[in-house]
Amino acid sequence: xxxxxxxxxxxxxxxxxxxxxxxxxxxxxxxxxxxxxxxxxxxxxxxxxxxxxxxxxxxxxxxxxxxxxxxxxxxxxxxxxxxxxxx
Amino acid sequence: xxxxxxxxxxxxxxxxxxxxxxxxxxxxxxxxxxxxxxxxxxxxxxxxxxxxxxxxxxxxxxxxxxxxxxxxxxxxxxxxxxxxxxxxxxxxxxxxxxxxxxxxxxxxxxxxxxxxxxxxxxxxxxxxxxxxxxxxxxxxxxxxxxxxxxxxxxxxxxxxxxxxxxxxxxxxxxxxxxxxxxxxxxxxxxxxxxxxxxxxxxxxxxxxxxxxxxxxxxxxxxxxxxxxxxxxxxxxxxxxxxxxxxxxxxxxxxxxxxxxxxxxxxxxxxxxxxxxxxxxxxxxxxxxxxxxxxxxxxxxxxxxxxxxxxxxxxxxxxxxxxxxxxxxxxxxxxxxxxxxxxxxxxxxxxxxxxxxxxxxxxxxxxxxxxxxxxxxxxxxxxxxxxxxxxxxxxxxxxxxxxxxxxxxxxxxxxxxxxxxxx
Numbered sequence: 001x002x003x004x005x006x007x008x009x010x011x012x013x014x015x016x017x018x019x020x021x022x023x024x025x026x027x028x029x030x031x032x033x034x035x036x037x038x039x040x041x042x043x044x045x046x047x048x049x050x051x052x053x054x055x056x057x058x059x060x061x062x063x064x065x066x067x068x069x070x071x072x073x074x075x076x077x078x079x080x081x082x083x084x085x086x087x
Numbered sequence: 088x089x090x091x092x093x094x095x096x097x098x099x100x101x102x103x104x105x106x107x108x109x110x111x112x113x114x115x116x117x118x119x120x121x122x123x124x125x126x127x128x129x130x131x132x133x134x135x136x137x138x139x140x141x142x143x144x145x146x147x148x149x150x151x152x153x154x155x156x157x158x159x160x161x162x163x164x165x166x167x168x169x170x171x172x173x174x175x176x177x178x179x180x181x182x183x184x185x186x187x188x189x190x191x192x193x194x195x196x197x198x199x200x201x202x203x204x205x206x207x208x209x210x211x212x213x214x215x216x217x218x219x220x221x222x223x224x225x226x227x228x229x230x231x232x233x234x235x236x237x238x239x240x241x242x243x244x245x246x247x248x249x250x251x252x253x254x255x256x257x258x259x260x261x262x263x264x265x266x267x268x269x270x271x272x273x274x275x276x277x278x279x280x281x282x283x284x285x286x287x288x289x290x291x292x293x294x295x296x297x298x299x300x301x302x303x304x305x306x307x308x309x310x311x312x313x314x315x316x317x318x319x320x321x322x323x324x325x326x327x328x329x330x331x332x333x334x335x336x337x338x339x340x341x342x343x344x345x346x347x348x349x350x351x352x353x354x355x356x357x358x359x360x361x362x363x364x365x366x367x368x369x370x371x372x373x374x375x376x377x378x379x380x381x382x383x384x385x386x387x388x389x390x391x392x393x394x395x396x397x398x399x400x401x402x403x404x405x406x407x408x409x410x411x412x413x414x415x416x417x418x419x420x421x422x423x424x425x426x427x428x429x430x431x432x433x434x435x436x437x438x439x440x441x442x443x444x445x446x447x448x449x450x451x452x453x454x455x456x457x458x459x460x461x462x463x464x465x466x467x468x469x470x471x472x473x474x475x476x477x478x479x480x481x482x483x484x485x486x487x488x489x490x491x492x493x494x495x496x497x498x499x500x501x502x503x504x505x506x507x508x509x
Binding site for chain 2: 019020021022043045046048049052055056
């Protein structure tokens with residue numbers, strides 16, 4: 001079991017998301033409510049790449065059902081902390 | 088609608104020069120882009136030289152967003168994008184647009200996806216890790232990858248076609264773009280082709296024993312079209328691109344006009360009458376050339392320069408013979424003939440578009456580029472054409488009309504007639 005604070009996950013998550021958004025200013029100020037597609041203008045096809053990169057970064061496995069929940073930043077942190085806790 | 092088609096922009100990624108100014112300097116001065124490749128020696132290839140553009144991958148960030156750049160692995164796509172976007176900028180137009188450019192289409196050719204990039208895909212799948220491939224593989228594996236990246240960046244909304252006809256691909260792409268404008272389907276077409284001869288494709292050609300293998304220690308001498316010591320072609324990589332426009336459409340926006348495409352032809356020898364998968368049916372070739380002259384409304388005597396296919400294999404002699412048959416000239420009456428491949432090798436699908444860019448530069452700047460490595464011409468070729476028609480040094484002269492042809496595996500032929508804009 002690995003415990004990371006939400007702040008720690010958020011700061012790492014920014015690095016994971018960074019290659020997939022041109023909106024770097026908004027990325028710097030993201031919070032739980034930031035929507036990946038609507039706010040960060042991430043191409044929906046690239047969500048898969050963010051999930052794959054997050055799996056590699058945290059050495060976790062994100063199943064299809066969990067991945068579907070990863071719509072905004074808060075959901076992403078929820079899923080990642082849940083998977084880390086299962087380790 | 089003028090019914091006339093002109094060239095208003097050009098871009099090139101060539102082994103001997105990246106961008107029009109560097110490429111122009113190289114072809115005027117007979118500069119070779121052929122280099123020794125240590126990896127090919129390590130792999131026990133017989134031929135260990137290639138024409139590789141000194142392309143800085145990071146430079147793609149000047150053309151596409153960081154997000155698009157991240158995950159782009161297909162070398163052929165990178166070459167094609169850079170050449171196409173350079174041609175677009177050269178024609179005086181901005182990249183960005185909010186609405187699709189409905190009047191502009193794209194015909195861009197290539198051979199296959201970058202198999203070195205695909206190797207990683209195969210390894211992951213075989214290792215039961217298909218889930219880790221991500222979203223960017225399909226768009227780069229598909230044959231239409233190059234056209235998709237180009238048309239997406241520029242918002243092109245007319246016909247978007249990916250063509251492939253082996254070594255005839257480039258000239259065929261230009262011809263198709265010309266035809267769409269000529270027949271009124273589009274006002275402007277971004278045309279060209281790209282090739283990255285990756286290690287696996289290179290190896291397969293090496294195994295066919297059609298590559299130059301006696302000049303590994305003197306790479307600049309390795310590509311020797313029409314020479315008695317020619318022993319096969321040298322693979323090259325790169326891309327060429329042109330912006331074609333309806334004449335009136337180009338004049339309306341005050342575009343600079345480089346040259347005119349008068350017409351052309353693409354056909355096949357049907358792999359009959361001596362034609363095979365790998366050899367051209369001479370009747371098909373001569374028909375292609377004569378049809379190109381016919382559709383362009385010119386006679387053989389109007390041609391100032393033949394930009395040959397001339398790869399430095401034993402097909403060179405037959406090609407010169409075919410040109411003579413098609414043009415109907417004797418040994419002394421032939422126009423000047425040159426082969427860009429002497430400097431950059433044979434860049435397969437990209438050959439036709441890079442050579443067309445070279446042809447237009449010769450028209451615009453009034454010169455005929457040299458055939459390098461032709462200090463020992465093949466006597467059988469000398470019997471067909473007088474040596475003063477095969478320049479080994481640059482000739483400064485007015486060039487009004489160029490016939491540019493390429494012939495490819497599958498017995499496919501393409502020929503363009505390019506003219507000074509008058």
